[in-house]
Amino acid sequence: MTDNSVFAEDFLPGGGHLSFVLKRGQQVRFTDLEGGANVSLMLFNAHEKSERLNLPDSLKCQHTARLTSGHCLYSDMGRVLAAITRDTCGWSDSIGGVLNAEEVREKYGTGRYQELRNRFHRNGTDNLLVEMGKWGLELSDLTMPLNLFSRVDVGADGSLHFVEGNSRPGDAIELYAPMDTLFIVTALQHPMDPSAQYAPRPVQLTFARADESVAEHCRTSRPENERGFLNTQRLFA
Structure with missing residues (x-):
């Protein structure tokens, strides 16, 4: 990503939510400003929203349990919704999901708007649903998100371990559409x-x-990705 190719910037505060269409041939860079960020991400075909990110297929077809630079994010139609072209922290989690309102209260205590105003406690489920509603999507369309910047290791006994400090200030992840x-x-x-x-x-x-x-390094990283890009290009043939 070069300075002369940049056409817009945006700031997403902690607890905030956002939605946008990244058009074919565009990139977005997420930059962790303070370290320890986590961005929960869902993807859909902008023109046919029944086609959406399928994390199990994204992991299975690339023979990996983590997603980082060189990997693709696949839809349930075998097309590439986005490719991870750059990742300075080296890991994004596909296991952890998001918390709902009850789970946030249990973990962090009551954090109401009445007392905290804009610092009130938000939760991932509601935040995603608010943005989904702007595009005609609803609860039945809520699927497992990818957690950018976060790492979860799986032990030999199947236990899950969150790795603290996986992302540092200035770490960035770039996605190409x-x-x-x-x-x-x-x-x-x-x-x-x-x-x-x-x-x-x-x-x-x-x-x-x-x-x-x-x-290109995402497309050629394995034969499955070459087929995924071919499936995607057929949409525009």
Whole structure:
């Protein structure tokens, strides 16, 4: 991503939520401003929203339990909704999901708007649903999100372990869209973050135009990805 290709920037505060369409041939960079950020991300085909991110297929077809630079995010139709072209922290979690309102109260205590105003405690489920509603989506469309910047390790006994400090200030993840892709995002702490303090971290979003060559290392990283990009290109044939 170069300075002369950037056409917009946005700021997502901790606890905030946002949605946008990243058009074919565009990139978005998420930058962790303070360290310890977590961005829960859902993806949809912007023109046919019944097609959406399928994390199990994304992991299975790329033979990985983690997603980072060189990997693709697949839809349930075998097309590439986005490609991870750059990742300085090296891991995004596909296991943890998000918390709902009851789980947030249990973990962080009561944090009502009446007392805290804009610092009130938000939860991932409601934040995602608010943004989904703007695009005609509802609860039945809520699926497992990808948690950018967060790492969860799986022990030999199957136990899950949240890795603290996976993302540091200035770490960035860049996603390229080979098709028009709807992004639904929220910046809240990972459900497995052991901190008992509600303190979600902000991120910066930078939007740029890009040549398809920026995702070439994603396309050629394995034969499955070459087929995924071919499936996607057929939409525009």
